[in-house]
Amino acid sequence: MDEFRDTAGEPVGADIDTWVRSFTRKESDSSELPPHHPNCLGCGPENPNGHFLSVRRDGDGVIAHHHFDQRHVGAPGIAHGGAVATVMDDLFGFLLYSVGELAVTRRLELDYLTPVLLDNPYILRAAVRSREGRKLHLTSTMEDAGGRSVITATALFIVVEVEHFLKSQKNPRT
Numbered sequence: 001m002d003e004f005r006d007t008a009g010e011p012v013g014a015d016i017d018t019w020v021r022s023f024t025r026k027e028s029d030s031s032e033l034p035p036h037h038p039n040c041l042g043c044g045p046e047n048p049n050g051h052f053l054s055v056r057r058d059g060d061g062v063i064a065h066h067h068f069d070q071r072h073v074g075a076p077g078i079a080h081g082g083a084v085a086t087v088m089d090d091l092f093g094f095l096l097y098s099v100g101e102l103a104v105t106r107r108l109e110l111d112y113l114t115p116v117l118l119d120n121p122y123i124l125r126a127a128v129r130s131r132e133g134r135k136l137h138l139t140s141t142m143e144d145a146g147g148r149s150v151i152t153a154t155a156l157f158i159v160v161e162v163e164h165f166l167k168s169q170k171n172p173r174t
């Protein structure tokens with residue numbers, strides 16, 4: 001394999017390769033699904049600025065119980081819309097353990113139906129609505145403890161090969 005380097009000129013190819021190849025299709029059970037990466041902004045347990053999203057299988061989809069905190073504030077007492085989008089995007093990323101293939105977000109669309117309040121418990125669910133070739137059409141909801149829908153989201157994920165991530169390392173941002 002070619003040796004890939006990051007923006008600091010350090011070789012990263014082997015790390016990225018190991019990371020991508022660590023993903024395997026997870027069989028259906030209710031156990032917690034593994035984070036995408038220890039430092040993932042959505043679910044990484046080692047990212048102090050992240051959301052620590054914890055996700056389980058739920059039938060054909062996934063489910064998470066989550067609350068936003070002061071780090072995610074937009075207007076006082078209300079979660080920033082971008083923070084909410086981060087969490088919904090990351091939740092979609094957990095469906096890939098069922099799909100069994102690597103994919104990335106091409107389009108993400110949210111309807112903010114009511115404000116998402118800080119320190120309030122929410123239930124998040126996501127599922128694959130349909131697949132056409134490489135296109136995965138995904139859908140999700142966030143409900144409050146009373147079962148009211150506060151967010152609905154849809155996404156288009158595109159299935160990619162391992163090389164997608166390797167190429168990204170080969171062409172660092174300028």
Ligand SMILES: CCCCCCCC/C=C\CCCCCCCC(=O)SCCNC(=O)CCNC(=O)[C@H](O)C(C)(C)COP(=O)(O)OP(=O)(O)OC[C@H]1O[C@@H](n2cnc3c(N)ncnc32)[C@H](O)[C@@H]1OP(=O)(O)O
Nearest residue numbers: 023024025036089090093096097100101104105106107158
């Ligand atoms: C065993 C496996 C288990 C897996 C387990 C977990 C795996 C975890 C994997 C990864 C961890 C990530 C952690 C998750 C976090 C949340 C997800 C993220 O944050 S992802 C980062 C943000 N997203 C990007 O960085 C993408 C940037 N975009 C791209 O790289 C390209 O645009 C890409 C690869 C998405 C597509 O590029 P093209 O050149 O390959 O494909 P083209 O031809 O442009 O589009 C493909 C098809 O989609 C349609 N399409 C494109 N946009 C569309 C749209 N808006 N609406 C409808 N169709 C659209 C097109 O018409 C085309 O369709 P036609 O093949 O011709 O039928």
